[in-house]
Amino acid sequence: MLMLLCSALAIQSSVAADTSVTSAPTSKPLMNKALAATPLLAASTLAYEYPAFDQIRNEHYAPAFAEGMRLHLAEINAIANNAAKPTFENTVVALERAGQTLNRVSTIFFNQIATNTNPTLEALSTDLAPKLSAHQDVILMNAKLFKRINAIISQRDKLKLDAESNRLLDRYYTDFVRAGAKLSDSDKAKLKTINAQLASLGTKFSQNVLKETNASAVIVEHKEQLKGLSEGEISTAAAAAKAKGLDGKYLIPLMNTSGQPYLASLEDRAVRQRLQEASVNRGSHGGDFDNRDTALQLARLRAERAQLLGYPNYAAYGLEDETAKTTTAVNKMLSELAPAAVANAKNEAAELQKIIDANHGDFKLAAWDWAYYTEQLRTAKYAFDDTQLRPYFELDSVLQNGVFFAAHQLYGISFKERKDLPVYHPSVRVFEVFDADGKSMALFIADMYARDSKRGGAWMNSYVEQSTLFNKKPVIANHLNIPQPPKGEPTLLTADEVKTAFHEFGHALHGLFSQVHYPRFSGTNVPRDFVEYPSQVNEMWATWPEVLKNYAKHYKTGEVIPQALVDKITASNKFNQGFATTEYLAASLLDQRWHQLTPAQIPSDAIAFEKTALQEAGVDFAPVPPRYRSTYFSHIFGGGYSAGYYAYLWSEVLDADTVEWFKENGGLTRKNGDWFRQQLLSRGGSIDPMESFRNFRGRDPKIDPLLIRRGLK
Ligand SMILES: [Zn+2]
Numbered sequence: 001m002l003m004l005l006c007s008a009l010a011i012q013s014s015v016a017a018d019t020s021v022t023s024a025p026t027s028k029p030l031m032n033k034a035l036a037a038t039p040l041l042a043a044s045t046l047a048y049e050y051p052a053f054d055q056i057r058n059e060h061y062a063p064a065f066a067e068g069m070r071l072h073l074a075e076i077n078a079i080a081n082n083a084a085k086p087t088f089e090n091t092v093v094a095l096e097r098a099g100q101t102l103n104r105v106s107t108i109f110f111n112q113i114a115t116n117t118n119p120t121l122e123a124l125s126t127d128l129a130p131k132l133s134a135h136q137d138v139i140l141m142n143a144k145l146f147k148r149i150n151a152i153i154s155q156r157d158k159l160k161l162d163a164e165s166n167r168l169l170d171r172y173y174t175d176f177v178r179a180g181a182k183l184s185d186s187d188k189a190k191l192k193t194i195n196a197q198l199a200s201l202g203t204k205f206s207q208n209v210l211k212e213t214n215a216s217a218v219i220v221e222h223k224e225q226l227k228g229l230s231e232g233e234i235s236t237a238a239a240a241a242k243a244k245g246l247d248g249k250y251l252i253p254l255m256n257t258s259g260q261p262y263l264a265s266l267e268d269r270a271v272r273q274r275l276q277e278a279s280v281n282r283g284s285h286g287g288d289f290d291n292r293d294t295a296l297q298l299a300r301l302r303a304e305r306a307q308l309l310g311y312p313n314y315a316a317y318g319l320e321d322e323t324a325k326t327t328t329a330v331n332k333m334l335s336e337l338a339p340a341a342v343a344n345a346k347n348e349a350a351e352l353q354k355i356i357d358a359n360h361g362d363f364k365l366a367a368w369d370w371a372y373y374t375e376q377l378r379t380a381k382y383a384f385d386d387t388q389l390r391p392y393f394e395l396d397s398v399l400q401n402g403v404f405f406a407a408h409q410l411y412g413i414s415f416k417e418r419k420d421l422p423v424y425h426p427s428v429r430v431f432e433v434f435d436a437d438g439k440s441m442a443l444f445i446a447d448m449y450a451r452d453s454k455r456g457g458a459w460m461n462s463y464v465e466q467s468t469l470f471n472k473k474p475v476i477a478n479h480l481n482i483p484q485p486p487k488g489e490p491t492l493l494t495a496d497e498v499k500t501a502f503h504e505f506g507h508a509l510h511g512l513f514s515q516v517h518y519p520r521f522s523g524t525n526v527p528r529d530f531v532e533y534p535s536q537v538n539e540m541w542a543t544w545p546e547v548l549k550n551y552a553k554h555y556k557t558g559e560v561i562p563q564a565l566v567d568k569i570t571a572s573n574k575f576n577q578g579f580a581t582t583e584y585l586a587a588s589l590l591d592q593r594w595h596q597l598t599p600a601q602i603p604s605d606a607i608a609f610e611k612t613a614l615q616e617a618g619v620d621f622a623p624v625p626p627r628y629r630s631t632y633f634s635h636i637f638g639g640g641y642s643a644g645y646y647a648y649l650w651s652e653v654l655d656a657d658t659v660e661w662f663k664e665n666g667g668l669t670r671k672n673g674d675w676f677r678q679q680l681l682s683r684g685g686s687i688d689p690m691e692s693f694r695n696f697r698g699r700d701p702k703i704d705p706l707l708i709r710r711g712l713k
Contacts, residue, residue, distance in 0.1 A: 040064035040105045046421060048443045048475050049464050050430070051108050054422035058120045061109050065128060068102030069135050075099065076139050079148075086148035088159055092169050095145075096469065096518055106132070107463060114455045115447055115479055116424045117210075126203055133199035137192045140179035149173050164686045168518050171685075178321065180309060187308055194305045198298065205294045206455070206638035209282070212289035213254050213632070214452050216278045220250040220271060228267040230387060232489060239486045254279055255481065256456035256632070258583070258625045261494060264371040264386060269363075276368035283631030284607055291631040292606040298637050299594050300602040307599060315595040315643035322529045322644065323690055327596055330646050334592065337649070338585050338618050340712045344578025345624050351377060367623050374576055382572045384565055386494055392552040392561045393498050395482065395491035399446060402498070402551030403505045404431075406541035410673025411513070412436025415444065425451070427484070433512055436670075442466075442512045445477035448491075448501075449484045455634075456481055458500045460507035460535075465522040466514040474523065476511040478504040490555045495569070499542050506538025507531070513681040521685035528640065529647035530689040534681060536648075536655035537662075543569060546668055577711040579624055586619040586626035588646040591636045593617070595643035606630050649706075654693055656705035661697060 035041065038060035043049045075098035082090055113125050139145070152159070153173055161169065180191045219241065220226060226234050234250065241251035252262055258280050266272050283291035302314040311317040315327045324330050352373040353365050365373070379385045404415045415431040423430065427449045433442040445463070450456075464475040480500055485491050493501070510531075511523035524531050541547045545566060552561035593613040603609040610630050614620035628635065635641035658676075665672050679696035693701060707713035 034059070034063040035067055038064045040108065041067060041101060043104065047418075047432075048473050050421055050443055050475050051463055052422060053424040056108065058118070058124075061105065061121070061124055064105040065102070065109070065131075068099070068105045069131070072099035072102045073135070073138065076142065076145065080142055080144040082148075086151045088152055088161060088165060088169065091145075091148045091152060092165075092172055093469075095172060096168065096520060100470075111461055111463065111477070112424065114459075114461075115453070117453050122207055126200070126207070129199035129203040130196035133195045134192060137179070137195055140176055141181060141183075141188045141192070143181075146176050146181040149176060164517050164521065167686065168520060171520060174321070178309070178317075183308070191305065191308055194301050194308070198301050198305070201294055201298050201301070202638055205291055205298065206634055208289040208291050208294065209632050209634050209638060210455055212282050212287075212291075213256070213456060215289065216254055216282055218252040218254075218271075218275050218278050219246060220252065223250070225268045225271050226250055226266065228265040229262060230390075232485060232492065233262070233265075235486050235489070236483050253450070253483070254282070254456075256634070257627055258367075258629060259371060259627075261496070263368060264375045266372065269369070272368040272372060273366070276366075280367070280625055280629055282629075284629070291637070295594075295606050295630050295637050296602060296604070299597060300599055302595065302642065303597055303599040303602060313596045313598055315592055318595065318643040322527045322647070324529050324646070324650060327592070330592060330650075333650070334585060334589055334646060335617070337581070337712060338589070341578060341581035341585055341710070342619055342621055344711055345582040345621055346578070348374075348576060348578045349621075349623050355380075365623050367625055370579065370623055374579070378572060378575060382568045382575070384568045388565065389495050389561075389569075390492040391554050391556070393493040393495070394553075394555040395448060395493060397551045397553060397555075398493055398498055398501055399448075400551075401553075402542065402547055403501055405550050406502070406538075406544070406547045406668065407505070407509065409546070409668050410541075410670065411509075411677055412670060412673075413441070413512075418443070440473075442473055443475045444508060444512065445475070447477060448480045448482050450481035451484070454479070454481065458504050460504050460511065460524070462511050462523065465519050465525075466511070466516065467519040467522055468517045469519060472519075474511050474514060476508045476523075478508050480504065492555065499539050502539045502542040503535045506535030509538065510534045510681055510684070513677050514684045515682040516684045516686040518686070523684050525685045526689050528644045529650040530654075532648050532651035533654040533658070533693075536652055537658050537676075540659045540662065541668065544668055574709070574711045581710050581712070582619060582621065582624045583627040584649065586614055586617075586624070587628050587633065588649065589617040589619055590614065590626055590630065591633070591641070591643060591645040594630070594636065653703050653706050654701050656709050657697065657701045660705045
């Protein structure tokens with residue numbers, strides 16, 4: 001299954017459902033003592049098989065991985081060499097059952113790498129990446145196994161499989177073919193070499209981004225240079241500097257994206273420029289964490305891999321397994337939207353320039369001015385700014401009276417905090433989830449704060465996936481990167497962070513409501529360009545009046561957010577959409593350009609290539625840099641969104657159309673929630689995703705609601 005990289009976010013490699021991750025046979029006999037000590041070999045005895053984080057130590061992972069791979073391979077060999085004739089049960093279901101130990105240790109390890117890493121785990125991750133890749137290849141290129149699957153496929157008409165089982169059979173067949181099962185032995189060998197290199201490089205890319213982002217935090221000497229920030233933000237910056245031994249100074253950490261939150265309020269233009277430049281130069285100015293060559297090598301190897309498998313380029317290979325299907329479809333959507341989006345951004349820039357000129361600024365709008373003057377324009381146009389909202393967005397209230405409340409109104413579910421379960425960091429909270437009938441159904445982990453040991457961005461992941469095959473209920477986590485305020489001070493969110501909290505919980509609902517038989521189809525195990533859809537839909541409740549009034553209460557006075565302020569927020573919804581759409585399209589187009597290259601077309605200079613690519617795509621507008629530049633674009637080079645960053649906008653077509661459906665049908669009601677849950681959220685990948693959309697909506701999606709929302713129509 002995938003770790004979901006979300007709006008703000010970036011991460012790491014996909015962790016695996018059974019066969020999708022896995023790894024190489026280990027020849028060394030394991031030391032019994034090391035093995036006996038690891039708590040990872042057996043399922044946790046805690047409720048819902050929640051990981052016993054208090055028992056797991058760094059040294060437990062390596063022996064558990066080795067043993068997990070050994071066990072998995074033994075299971076695979078038993079299936080491949082079974083003397084009995086191939087059947088759906090003894091081959092496909094057996095594959096689905098195999099590798100549980102490895103799956104458990106991988107899931108926990110990769111989640112910890114993302115949320116609570118340390119040099120020992122990073123080193124282990126580097127060591128494991130090629131081994132896990134090789135392990136997967138050993139399985140997916142096993143000729144005997146593929147022969148059995150082929151035999152079952154050829155007699156499928158006689159098997160009378162149920163729909164989900166039929167789909168599982170197809171899925172395994174496709175997995176094997178896409179992994180090279182039909183290649184000659186010599187091509188299989190080439191592919192294995194490429195896969196191992198790709199795994200190592202992807203790990204290196206992600207590790208570089210984390211280290212470079214931490215190393216690029218901006219140090220400010222004097223308090224007056226931070227004019228425009230709130231007292232709370234200034235004390236957070238002072239505390240962050242102190243924690244790094246820079247007493248008396250101020251430290252502004254970088255968030256993942258090119259744009260940085262404090263650019264909206266910092267009055268000192270020189271500090272803004274330093275912050276913006278520190279952000280966009282990440283990974284491309286030399287030093288230990290430079291990612292220019294890593295990106296080039298990844299692009300080249302992916303292109304070679306795609307050609308070996310019979311595709312013109314990597315994007316063609318990747319998109320075939322998505323709902324978009326072809327590069328033509330993706331190019332068409334992106335290139336049709338780009339001109340209107342850039343035109344909108346240029347109009348917005350002209351308005352910002354007017355403010356600069358009116359203030360005798362005597363300079364031309366630059367990327368580091370955009371957010372600052374946009375806030376001024378927002379204040380002038382709608383008479384509010386983000387700092388007025390934050391006192392109403394206290395974290396615990398947003399979570400419990402907002403996110404949980406909306407889910408209760410829609411689906412009847414309720415939440416109770418579990419303080420008895422061990423956590424891997426003291427700020428992490430665990431909640432038990434109860435269904436409308438009061439039955440316990442899942443655990444939800446809320447890990448909301450930023451720290452140096454955590455990757456940037458926001459994402460959801462599963463620790464335990466629901467399936468009736470294993471009779472398992474889900475354990476689902478959400479991760480945000482909210483700056484930790486000094487001790488004793490409230491955590492006040494920005495409007496963006498509130499939206500992200502709702503977004504990630506939309507992914508969580510997909511996992512929590514899963515009602516499938518095979519884990520391969522559980523929850524968010526759907527195409528990448530579909531998976532953002534439920535999470536985007538859930539964002540709508542953040543500003544739904546009934547929900548907003550329930551959570552947006554002043555942290556000091558308890559006063560509900562004034563209606564006048566709510567009206568202003570609603571009125572400003574289309575504000576700055578030219579910028580938002582352009583920076584997103586620029587990143588998406590860049591992703592496609594990188595991945596639509598043949599091996600011969602791979603450039604020698606990543607930054608020059610990026611510049612030309614943006615120019616040719618018509619999205620090179622200096623005040624609006626791409627949301628991520630190539631050297632810190634973890635979604636595409638370090639994580640699972642390679643040739644897939646377009647997915648957010650692709651999914652948003654379904655999202656915007658679904659928001660219309662909710663509005664047409666009375667909004668926040670149990671009836672609406674139950675229908676969405678039943679037809680869509682609970683189905684995971686067990687049926688064709690577009691079919692589940694049609695079942696829910698009663699027709700194909702329409703694009704108009706998206707165009708209107710983004711000011712493109
Ligand atoms: Zn997401």
